[in-house]
Amino acid sequence: MRSDPRHDAITDELQSKIKTLHSSIWERRADWPEVLDWLDQFEQHDDPDSDEQLQVLRLLSNFMYFGVNEIRALLRSLFRDTFRPQVAKEVRSGLHSSTTLDMVGSMVDVELRRTRFVSLGNPSESSALLLYYFRQENALPKDLFLHGSDIFDLSAVESGGLKVRDTHITRYVFIDDLCGSGHQGREYSDRIVKPLKSTSPGVKTYYYPIFGLSDGIDLLRTQSAFDEVYPVVELDQTFRAFATDSRLYIEPKIALLRLATEATCRRYGDELVPAHPLGWEDGQLYIGFAHNTPDNSLPIFWCDQTGPRPWRPIFRRYPKVFW
């Protein structure tokens, strides 16, 4: 990195912040030599405001990393604060107001036994891992979990009909780590939830991502078959790195850097992921999980490639490989 008094003052401040993050929240995922190695891929400049390395170092100092412990805590919240109260609400709405807490509690337990938690996507993908943590954290029995393909009785397909495997089930809860644009969720809804609802109109379906971008959540609420869509943590526009009201560039002195930093990220993003230079469907996120970094985050953070434009990531993404 460039070393002169004007650069050093900024580097010192950001380095100190990153050190604290590295040794606490980031689970020691990015020590300084790794950070320097990553920064080395960007250009330097005499003017600190135009120095790409300082621009992205500032971005990195805001990277939101969620380790295993944090993800587990959020999964506890998902069950305790999101799903269970929702079931209790639905149970109570079918009862008179004079019912006792014990009665509601026991009815919720009955309903839970008729609930299935479903992972979104392939069993080798992250949502399957999330369900494993979810089951452990909430002390739930194994038989409350299934994969999407197990919802239906496939033996009935040959005879021309589509049947659900277990007709006693009244609720299906789909769990995901992140809802970005919402397109993936809508596709899943078309493929699984719509057929399910047409076969068993009485069942309720819930889509609960741990994190959800407001736009994606709105899309699913209006354009999918899920009855209930609710993230544990909703990320509004201000969480998009270069939105006009981005929370990264509130301070007047820093606000001036927003457009320059966006241009830098776009320039590298164009080479790394030409179709999505600022993350999948312009996600512009700066978020990562212990199990992976979502592609909605800026590619400069996660892109890992050796091809024509080699790149060393700071929070690697393990991509889905398609054969």
Added chain:
Amino acid sequence: MSGVTLSNPFSLTKANDLSDDQIQELWVDIAPPDSPDSLFSAGRFASPMPTFILGSKGSGKTHLMRYASFPLQKKRFERDGLRPLPGARVDGYVGIYTLCSGLETGRFQGKGQSDEAWLEVISYYLELSLGIAALAVTDDLLDGDVQHNIETAFCAAVGQLFDSDPPAANSVGGLIDDLERRRRELDYQVNNAAFTGELVPNVTASRGKLIFGIPQAFQSCSSDLGGFLFAYQLDELENLTEAQQKHVNTLVRDRRGPATLKIGARQFGIKTHATMSAAEENIRDSEFEELRLDLRFRRNEKTYRELVALLVERRLQNFWPQSSTGLAGRSRRLADWFEEPKRDPFDPFFERLVKNAPSPERPHMVHLREALAGQLSRGGIRGVRKEEDIPAIMNAIAVPDAPLLEKLNTFLMFNAWAKGLDLAQTATSVRSNCEAFVRSKGAGPYRQKLDHYKSDLIAQMFRDASYRHNYGGLDEFTRMSEGQPRALITLLKQTFDWATFQGERPFEAGSISIDAESKGALAAADWFYNNMRKAGGDGQAILIAVDRLAELFRINRFADNPIECSLIGFSVSARVGSEISQRNLRLALDHSFLVEILGGQSDRNSEQVTGKFQLNRMLVPKWGLATGRRGIKPFSEVEMNAIFDPRMGEAFEKVKADWATRMNAPFERARRASKDFAESDAGDSQVDLFGD
């Protein structure tokens, strides 16, 4: 140490956080335990004379007292193949350790009860608590036939100590159960007094009866049970109120039988030495002895250096096995693991610091040249009458190959200017002295000035280059820790963290970089400073005072002609300053933001003995000040109040302006008395620090 994995060998900093095993393993001493020079002996645990073990936070009081306590003694007895009873006789004592904070003494006040009532209650509570602890030790001491033979008699003797309702137990375990029941009942009453409005304890034993009676009863049971003391070790006495401390002082005064008290407290945590015995005061060396731990270290820097080196080695052996097996195994001096700041004036580092610029373009040369040129039209600089005189002076003092010496030369020129000397002549003599030094590198006045001012000169060069000042090296860290081992551990903890984050392998390969050390020192200073924010209004007053003090010291450090070199200390008469200022000075000392310098100093202008104080060197990286104290500035009444009274913001600004004009060109303030400060009792004229 088995079962303990740390990512930083210095991460455990408080003795309270250490297990018994860790206390034992990490204990280091400067001499064998039976040597009078050892720390352990200094605690005088086997002496019947009560001892106050005093020291600032982190000076090692708790580690020493826990090391001397019975659970640790037992471990050593086991190691040496001794049973507890013979072991106690060899040591001459058994240590009964109690943390005063564990008594939760805050409960014993208010709630609609009188102070007298609470005093009786805490007195009885302490009686029960120490009685239980003493009984637990006797239970461990008695084993086999001895226990069988004397237990009944011992229990009967303990029963005799009670004024009423004596315990019916006939075993030590039964006695402990009985006393614990009484304490639980008392806890219940104390905790509920605010709601019940009642406090009617059943006080069944008088003050001192159990504390001194149990050891006596034990040793009276058989002649085989004598030959050692029961040393009650009360730690953190500062947590007791003045009235509660008075009670403890009474126990100290009334000590009797084979028992004594060893009391740990912060140096300024002793609120009174008064007793309840006809309001008599306990007198040091008459009723008690005093061990001042950090003073002991600060008085003997060499001993302290040896101690902390051992302490670091022990940490590495126990928590960082990859550092091999300590000093012997690595055959590398501990200090060699730390990069030292550059101090040699001929080190090429200083040329890099001025960016390899030629002499006339270096910041210190530009500054002097511009200062002289700026004053030329106003006159008044001897030896500088016309413009051509300035380049002649600048050429004379230039040292192209050694920017640090050149910087010193500009310093000497400013000093001559402040004194009204002829600068043309001064430049000639500076050049000749400098050349002689470059040739011989020998001792002499020039060398002396360089040594005295080197720290300030380098600090100014760093500031000119806009670089952070460097702190580092084991010696400097040791000095900064001010005789408090925990401060050193904190410095090393932060440094280790920075070094590993930056990809270094501390204590495994290479040396810890000066960059990591400086960042570690700054982080430790911030930690120390920010801790004070928790201390409420008092904390705020201390921070204001310390900030102001540091601001003045910075003015001096970065001045053209400082009044003192490496200034972080001051002296002030005990008579000087308002009540508020004196209180805040005491608070700053109490919280170790300031450190008392040993021995009084005679004021330069009077025979009056004054107190000498300095900023705690742990804090100095925050302001880029020196760690090696040399000068001490006597403070006037005005200065004292302006710094230590938070309300005197305006007066402080005046003091600041006065310091700045006095020490910086054109030195007008230096040669005339200020009306504002005419009444100062400290010297107002410029002191010649550059005189030979």
